[in-house]
Structures are given as structure tokens and as C-alpha cells.
Amino acid sequence: MRVDRRAFLAQLSALSAGLATGALAPGCRRRPPAAMPTFAAEQRTALDALCAHLLPSDDGPGADEAGCSDFIARELAKPEFNLLRAVAESGLQALDAAAQRIAAARFADLTTAQREQVLAEVRALRRRGLDGDRFVHLMLVLVIEGFLSDPRHGGNRNGVGWQYVGFKPVRWAPGDDRAWRN
Numbered sequence: 001m002r003v004d005r006r007a008f009l010a011q012l013s014a015l016s017a018g019l020a021t022g023a024l025a026p027g028c029r030r031r032p033p034a035a036m037p038t039f040a041a042e043q044r045t046a047l048d049a050l051c052a053h054l055l056p057s058d059d060g061p062g063a064d065e066a067g068c069s070d071f072i073a074r075e076l077a078k079p080e081f082n083l084l085r086a087v088a089e090s091g092l093q094a095l096d097a098a099a100q101r102i103a104a105a106r107f108a109d110l111t112t113a114q115r116e117q118v119l120a121e122v123r124a125l126r127r128r129g130l131d132g133d134r135f136v137h138l139m140l141v142l143v144i145e146g147f148l149s150d151p152r153h154g155g156n157r158n159g160v161g162w163q164y165v166g167f168k169p170v171r172w173a174p175g176d177d178r179a180w181r182n
Helices: 005-024 041-054 068-076 079-103 112-123 132-148 157-165
Strands: none
Touching: 041 068, 041 079, 041 112, 041 132, 068 079, 068 132, 079 112, 079 132, 112 132, 132 157
């Protein structure tokens, strides 16, 4: 599947705008999280490892503590993001394929240095609908959004991202208890 650059950017901006609008609009209603997409088990394992690699838990909470891979899975399950989901699926498959070529292992089983080597190889890919650089950028953006988004969107579990950056959420309106509390 060939990925159209304009369609990709439109979906990426719609994702960002949707999260911002949903988190900031005073009258927005809480919606139940979307169902998890049916990533293949290997893809989900690669997604978990990629999130942890892009935002490791070293000097503070990382992608694992914030539930970034769950956030990504929920967001990409939405029908309006089917193009982004296809990019993610192709990219996750490419990660494991490159890991097999480089180290005869899955991406999740590699060392940090090997993962960097795999990511460099995947970023250079430009074939059959997969722009590797675009895939890695998409994943980085989604990990950051999952780390810093309102927890009601499925990421930033227990507000760990907000705590880490020192953000204190406020009530949206008198009597509205939707905001996460310390």
C-alpha cells in the first residue's frame, strides 16, 4: 500500500487536533476508550519494545509506566486513523524483519545498540508503501502524546507524564471532576 504524504499528514494533524480539542474543550463528554486494534501478537510485542526504546524509564517514568503502547493501540483503532494504523503495522513488521537480518532475533529481544541499528535501517526504507522515516516519526509523536495526554484518552497512566513535567491539571468547570487529581 502506497502512503500518500498529504493523507498521512492530514491524519497525523487530525490525531493531534482531536486529542487537544477533546482534552481542552469545556463541554466535551467523556467517551469510552476505543477497542484495541487487532495488531498481530508480534506487532504488539514490537510496539511495546519500540515505545520503551523511544521513551525509556531511566531518570523518570517512561513509555511503559505511562501506558503509551496502550494509548497508541486505542488511537489507531479509530476508523479515522486507518491510514496511520497501516503505516504502523508495516513499520512494526519492518522492525522485526530488520532485527532478524541484523541479529537473528525479534526487535523486542535486542540490546539498545542493536535497536538503534535496526531503527537506522528502518528509517532508510522507502519501499512498497513504507516510508521508514515517516513511520519512526509517527511512533515518536504518538509516544510523546501518550506520555503527556489526558489520562482519559488511555495514555499518561495515573498522570505520570504530568507529574514528571510538573503539570497540575485543573477543574474544567464547577462540579466537573473529570480532571486527574494528585
